[in-house]
Amino acid sequence: MEAFNYTDTTEFMERDFSNSKETGTEIKIENVSMVFPDKNGGEPVTALQNVNLEIKQGEFISLLGPSGCGKTTLLRLIADLLQPTSGNITVRGETPRDVRLKKKYGIVFQNPVLYDWRTIRRNVCMPMELMGMKKSERTARVTKMLELVGLLDFGKHYPYELSGGMQQRVGIARALAIKPEILLMDEPFSALDEFTREKLQIDLLRIWNKTNKTVIFVTHNISEAVFLSDRVVVLSPHPGRVSAVVDIDLPRPRDMECRQTPEFFDYMTKIRNSFEGV
Amino acid sequence: MEAFNYTDTTEFMERDFSNSKETGTEIKIENVSMVFPDKNGGEPVTALQNVNLEIKQGEFISLLGPSGCGKTTLLRLIADLLQPTSGNITVRGETPRDVRLKKKYGIVFQNPVLYDWRTIRRNVCMPMELMGMKKSERTARVTKMLELVGLLDFGKHYPYELSGGMQQRVGIARALAIKPEILLMDEPFSALDEFTREKLQIDLLRIWNKTNKTVIFVTHNISEAVFLSDRVVVLSPHPGRVSAVVDIDLPRPRDMECRQTPEFFDYMTKIRNSFEGV
Amino acid sequence: MKDKIKNIVLPASFGILMIALWEGRMIHKLLGFKPFQLPIPSEIIKTLSKNFNKAIIDTLTTVNGALVGLVIGCIIGFLVAVIATQFPKWGYTGLTVIATFNAIPIVALSPIMNRWFESGFGQKVGVVTVVCMGAMAINSYRGLNDLKPFARDLMQSYAASEKEVFFKLRLPNCLPSIFTAIKINVPAALMAAMISEYFAASTSGLGFGVKDNLRKGMMAMGWSYIVMASLVGIILYLFIIVVERRAIKWHASQR
Amino acid sequence: MISKKERLRVNIVWVIGIFLVWELGAFFLAGVLNDPMADAKLPYLHTIFWVIIQNFSELLGAAGLTFSRAILGFILGAGVGFLLAIVMSLSKTVEKIAFPYLIFSQMVPVLGLAPIIFNLVRDMNTSRTIIAAYITFFPVSVNMLSGLTSVDNEKKELMYSYAAGKKSIYFKLMIPYSLPYLFAGLKIAAPMSVTASILVDMLGSSGGIGVKLLYSLYSGTKDMFWASVFTSAAMGIISYSIILILEKKFIPWKKEVVQKEGA
Amino acid sequence: SSDKSATGGTETTAAETTAAVETTAAETTAAGGELDKVTLQLKWLPQSQFMGYYVAAEKGYYEEEGIDIEILPGGSDIIPEQNVYNGVANIGVTWVSSLMTYQAQGYELQEIAQIFQKSGLLLVSKAETGIASPEDLAGKKVGNWFGGNEYEILALLEKYQLDKNSDLELVQQDYTMDQVKEGSIDAASAMTYNEFGLLLESGIAKEDLNVIDMNDEGVAMMEDCLFVNSEWAAENEDLIVRFLRASIKGWAEASANPQAAGEIVYNVDKSVSLEHQVYMAEEVAKLVVPEGFDPANIGSIDMAAIQQTADYLALYNKDLAATPVVDDSTFTAKYWEEATK
Numbered sequence A, B: 001m002e003a004f005n006y007t008d009t010t011e012f013m014e015r016d017f018s019n020s021k022e023t024g025t026e027i028k029i030e031n032v033s034m035v036f037p038d039k040n041g042g043e044p045v046t047a048l049q050n051v052n053l054e055i056k057q058g059e060f061i062s063l064l065g066p067s068g069c070g071k072t073t074l075l076r077l078i079a080d081l082l083q084p085t086s087g088n089i090t091v092r093g094e095t096p097r098d099v100r101l102k103k104k105y106g107i108v109f110q111n112p113v114l115y116d117w118r119t120i121r122r123n124v125c126m127p128m129e130l131m132g133m134k135k136s137e138r139t140a141r142v143t144k145m146l147e148l149v150g151l152l153d154f155g156k157h158y159p160y161e162l163s164g165g166m167q168q169r170v171g172i173a174r175a176l177a178i179k180p181e182i183l184l185m186d187e188p189f190s191a192l193d194e195f196t197r198e199k200l201q202i203d204l205l206r207i208w209n210k211t212n213k214t215v216i217f218v219t220h221n222i223s224e225a226v227f228l229s230d231r232v233v234v235l236s237p238h239p240g241r242v243s244a245v246v247d248i249d250l251p252r253p254r255d256m257e258c259r260q261t262p263e264f265f266d267y268m269t270k271i272r273n274s275f276e277g278v
Numbered sequence C: 001m002k003d004k005i006k007n008i009v010l011p012a013s014f015g016i017l018m019i020a021l022w023e024g025r026m027i028h029k030l031l032g033f034k035p036f037q038l039p040i041p042s043e044i045i046k047t048l049s050k051n052f053n054k055a056i057i058d059t060l061t062t063v064n065g066a067l068v069g070l071v072i073g074c075i076i077g078f079l080v081a082v083i084a085t086q087f088p089k090w091g092y093t094g095l096t097v098i099a100t101f102n103a104i105p106i107v108a109l110s111p112i113m114n115r116w117f118e119s120g121f122g123q124k125v126g127v128v129t130v131v132c133m134g135a136m137a138i139n140s141y142r143g144l145n146d147l148k149p150f151a152r153d154l155m156q157s158y159a160a161s162e163k164e165v166f167f168k169l170r171l172p173n174c175l176p177s178i179f180t181a182i183k184i185n186v187p188a189a190l191m192a193a194m195i196s197e198y199f200a201a202s203t204s205g206l207g208f209g210v211k212d213n214l215r216k217g218m219m220a221m222g223w224s225y226i227v228m229a230s231l232v233g234i235i236l237y238l239f240i241i242v243v244e245r246r247a248i249k250w251h252a253s254q255r
Numbered sequence D: 001m002i003s004k005k006e007r008l009r010v011n012i013v014w015v016i017g018i019f020l021v022w023e024l025g026a027f028f029l030a031g032v033l034n035d036p037m038a039d040a041k042l043p044y045l046h047t048i049f050w051v052i053i054q055n056f057s058e059l060l061g062a063a064g065l066t067f068s069r070a071i072l073g074f075i076l077g078a079g080v081g082f083l084l085a086i087v088m089s090l091s092k093t094v095e096k097i098a099f100p101y102l103i104f105s106q107m108v109p110v111l112g113l114a115p116i117i118f119n120l121v122r123d124m125n126t127s128r129t130i131i132a133a134y135i136t137f138f139p140v141s142v143n144m145l146s147g148l149t150s151v152d153n154e155k156k157e158l159m160y161s162y163a164a165g166k167k168s169i170y171f172k173l174m175i176p177y178s179l180p181y182l183f184a185g186l187k188i189a190a191p192m193s194v195t196a197s198i199l200v201d202m203l204g205s206s207g208g209i210g211v212k213l214l215y216s217l218y219s220g221t222k223d224m225f226w227a228s229v230f231t232s233a234a235m236g237i238i239s240y241s242i243i244l245i246l247e248k249k250f251i252p253w254k255k256e257v258v259q260k261e262g263a
Numbered sequence E: 001s002s003d004k005s006a007t008g009g010t011e012t013t014a015a016e017t018t019a020a021v022e023t024t025a026a027e028t029t030a031a032g033g034e035l036d037k038v039t040l041q042l043k044w045l046p047q048s049q050f051m052g053y054y055v056a057a058e059k060g061y062y063e064e065e066g067i068d069i070e071i072l073p074g075g076s077d078i079i080p081e082q083n084v085y086n087g088v089a090n091i092g093v094t095w096v097s098s099l100m101t102y103q104a105q106g107y108e109l110q111e112i113a114q115i116f117q118k119s120g121l122l123l124v125s126k127a128e129t130g131i132a133s134p135e136d137l138a139g140k141k142v143g144n145w146f147g148g149n150e151y152e153i154l155a156l157l158e159k160y161q162l163d164k165n166s167d168l169e170l171v172q173q174d175y176t177m178d179q180v181k182e183g184s185i186d187a188a189s190a191m192t193y194n195e196f197g198l199l200l201e202s203g204i205a206k207e208d209l210n211v212i213d214m215n216d217e218g219v220a221m222m223e224d225c226l227f228v229n230s231e232w233a234a235e236n237e238d239l240i241v242r243f244l245r246a247s248i249k250g251w252a253e254a255s256a257n258p259q260a261a262g263e264i265v266y267n268v269d270k271s272v273s274l275e276h277q278v279y280m281a282e283e284v285a286k287l288v289v290p291e292g293f294d295p296a297n298i299g300s301i302d303m304a305a306i307q308q309t310a311d312y313l314a315l316y317n318k319d320l321a322a323t324p325v326v327d328d329s330t331f332t333a334k335y336w337e338e339a340t341k
């Protein structure tokens, strides 16, 4: 994978561990429903119905579920980008809004959502500007982040000059750059080849390990979900409900070998079955 | 998967078999290079360099390769949406342009590329309008296609009301609806969960079997590539070159079971290795 | 529904406040104006109601000319944008040419149009047409060409003809810009129609009324014509907004 | 992409084309139809040019005066239009409240406006600039606002997710996104500012193209009238071209789109 | 006085026409020191219609009176009454009928001198239209500029019992004479000194034109006069007298030698040919000093004529806010009397 430099890019990701020891409830989702009215007079779409979920501080959670079942919607609700039709979400005992305003979230969107008028470097830079970071620090961090996702050579290009997978990686770099405490990732690796994906999975785990972030990770790849997560939440569609929650008790740190173990396959089968039961 | 109806949706896909018996060269790519100049004064990007490839009529070919290696670019060259910097492409002995003008191509883009102002139904309808199809036929076909991809209920919605995976499925439905003779699919299933993906894989194979299309299929999923293809072409990045071509001699028709066979795993390993050799 | 009420109540109450301040001569105090320099609303309304029939006829005269000119001007502007889009090499310069017309003041256009058209109506339509072309040409050119990535590729992959690309892609993509242009052109057309009447060979129309009365110092009458023009402008604008909401409900601006 | 050289060639062909069509039209009117008013309807272009050449320095001086005022009015007008659009985009309520008044403002003719503005600022020169700006701001405002309201939801959500302040949202997202719309507005407003400046010339100014225009119109000197009209058109072309150049500088990421058009 | 000049609306530019006027003033003022700034708002563009002021400025008569004069040209969007009332200018030139409508509205404006003793308004038509006398206007298209310029025409129609709405079509003229030339209107308003001359200059022979003169028809209304804001006048009585003295001197000289006056105006603005300016000067002279009028009385206010104007106005302007008041508060002769003492 000549596109990547496997230098250790995690040391600058360290964050303030002041409250990392408490592993209480980080995110509490109670009876949340989300209905989208159809503006053209059709039937409203119930994206989520009575979803209940508790996510612990520092936990790595994956959301799985068929296309259109409400994963993105749930993420958007947690991030206060949408307000639930009914039910309640608290994050660290506060409303998602308060947490958002404290800039605790980092989001990788399902589409890369890059700003056309900014070069790749400046796209990655953007959240740091919002944080009021110093220019020199920004520059250093952007460089490290682009190195991490293998796009250092493309820093001065504009988004339209990048391939789909490259754009997605820019989105990942951007979200990680600000060291968010709560990381919401919506199918971040879907447009990546298996090798880039595996590399980024390992990198992500390393960062997570070091910094004790809470990660909510949407994916369609069951193996990826098992490999990364403490817990896998399976949603069922129309309307979206939690159909299964699977604890993954594989030892950490995990490496590629653990993917070959029978336990790993057991988990995959278990999840696949919970899927099919839908 | 309650979202889908497994009715047989292929009978209307049958096409004129008049010249399906000859299995000559369908697409010939000779020494093709593609260089994107950087408009902002940076170094030009060589997306493809001296690519040679022959694709037979009725063949199912998968393109694999790391993110940014030029898969999409190659597809766009074949479809005459880009012109190569050097080298030559012929399709059925003609230029890609001629073939495009004869409306032989059906493309699933990496991003869904839906038109905001059209409902889902009318998005799927669009190519058929271009073909000058009768309204009644269009309506019938759109219904079948939306059924195939499990979106019948969303026909009257606008694209922004759909999830990422749903949008991608609309793109698939749109490309298949016109029964193209050459089907170019750029990571069509990347945003879909494994079950929807498997269902659509099977459907795609069935359609392909019946109609003898030539399919060029870009994917990052090695297992998917092996399962679907007659041949897997692996590209290496920067600049994009063909690094390996693997013939898949698994018997057809294939079903889910064949994925468990040792041959299948052998092919996967082989391809993975050719990848790593990069 | 609640929003709708809010949308009416808020501007209305603000308007009432302004009118009250005006009526209470606060605005006069601010500007150091005597009431006869800037008539108070009640006087305007009184004058207007006294001359209502004539005001309506004058309004219709002006609005007819403005609307016809608006339509013709918008069509011409749009066609120029289409030509510039379909024949980028040769047509593009047309945009500059048509934009240039905006630099010719109505004061100069009107006498020219007076020579070309015998009737006051024709002259008015001519002036308004010229005034409306530029905004439409420039905006619709933007709309016809600012396509989302790969939107055109999709069309090309199906070997869509230029005509199909135009009608199925460019035109719908352009609709929001067309509305933007119309929003600019509605007041511009009314104003142009009015100013053209300063020079028109007739003694009717809002413009004539405004000029004739203001020049004679009959401010209340002059301002009642301005009020009529504003009402027409606001009604037309609202109409455009309503049509827009229906026509481009898929657009980000309407969500 | 059409090269600069080719663009120049095309433009030359246009100029020649317009010249020929005009001359033919003028000939048709004067020579064939024998229209007695031909010199008022469509005088020969070469005679207009001849008058322009003869009075070149005089016209240039007048144009300079008008153009400098136009620039001032344009900057002020565009600035106000831009700010108004921002304010209106901040809240739908403000937009709803403001729009009837904006329309109303556009319906007050200079004749009624001039005394009000003068009484407000008590200085004729300032009044002139304000009136010129007043005439120019509307298209900028409407176009900018339509840009601001067209921003994709996703792009905004990215900003929200970082709890970006209003200022950041505007400077980093809304305004850059709306630049193409803004420039469309500026392209409309730039030639209009020339008109506005000419109109303001007529408010008792003692120089400028507007005065030339009015005098020649009133005194029946047709040649000079048309020469003034052409001078104002020329100023329109210049102002439009300036905006085009600025647009190219400020919107580099649109290059690809431009390229495709040429294909 | 520099701060005052800012409010006066001066343009300090190369094309500045009044600057030329100011700098050519040869003599210095008797006072030798500070000059009082006075701005004069013309009704229309600089032309021989206003030659008296230009001659006075050129010859330095204003400076002799200790006045720094600035002459503001008029234009299509300029209303002298508004400008004088608002303080854009100190003194204005307008038609009496127009001044009266403003006075009736409540504008405290007063006339200080009557420059034109006669009406200069004509109705001209091409001979082929057959309008030999006002009766022939019936069924015709008749042009005027409106906005306060139409009352004499209305009076004429009234006199001949022609209904302005039904018996003929009264339409607005643009600022050219093209409409008569092309025949889109039958009879057009024309000032003896300007439009009529333009018609002749454009090659139409005098014999081919029919002319109706308002003076001959006895419906003349008073035209160009000087007026001021009454409040300002009360504080600047002496200045007004000095201004009038210089202006009258200028007018007397201009009327005596229109050729030279026309040249002076031509030098201020060359948009119109010298011949036309001279022609205009000669015609204007006939209005300022009509046959049998004592040049010593230039600027005197004939209250009877003013009263006739007021009567016609009251008759034809239905929307007039009040009946015009004709007395010393609105038409004040005292400044003129002081100036000509």
Ligand SMILES: Nc1ncnc2c1ncn2[C@@H]1O[C@H](COP(=O)(O)OP(=O)(O)OP(=O)(O)O)[C@@H](O)[C@H]1O
Binding pocket: A160, A161, A162, A163, A164, A165, A166, A191, B036, B037, B045, B046, B047, B065, B066, B067, B068, B069, B070, B071, B072, B073, B074, B110
């Ligand atoms: N329009 C363009 N302008 C400049 N460079 C481009 C353009 N399109 C693609 N490239 C470059 O060409 C290379 C190949 O891009 P391409 O989209 O073909 O990759 P890909 O194999 O499809 O990758 P992915 O799997 O991420 O979609 C990339 O390095 C990209 O930066």
Ligand SMILES: Nc1ncnc2c1ncn2[C@@H]1O[C@H](COP(=O)(O)OP(=O)(O)OP(=O)(O)O)[C@@H](O)[C@H]1O
Binding pocket: A036, A037, A045, A046, A047, A065, A066, A067, A068, A069, A070, A071, A072, A073, A074, A110, B160, B161, B162, B163, B164, B165, B166, B191
């Ligand atoms: N803005 C919207 N308006 C209307 N309906 C919406 C909107 N956003 C989402 N929906 C509907 O809500 C449901 C869930 O959408 P969501 O995007 O959460 O799915 P998802 O689980 O993320 O799917 P995918 O895996 O395909 O991304 C879908 O049926 C979709 O049609």
Ligand SMILES: [Mg+2]
Binding pocket: A071, A072, A073, A110, A186, B163, B164, B165
């Ligand atoms: Mg999603």
Ligand SMILES: [Mg+2]
Binding pocket: A163, A164, A165, B071, B072, B073, B110, B186
């Ligand atoms: Mg790709």
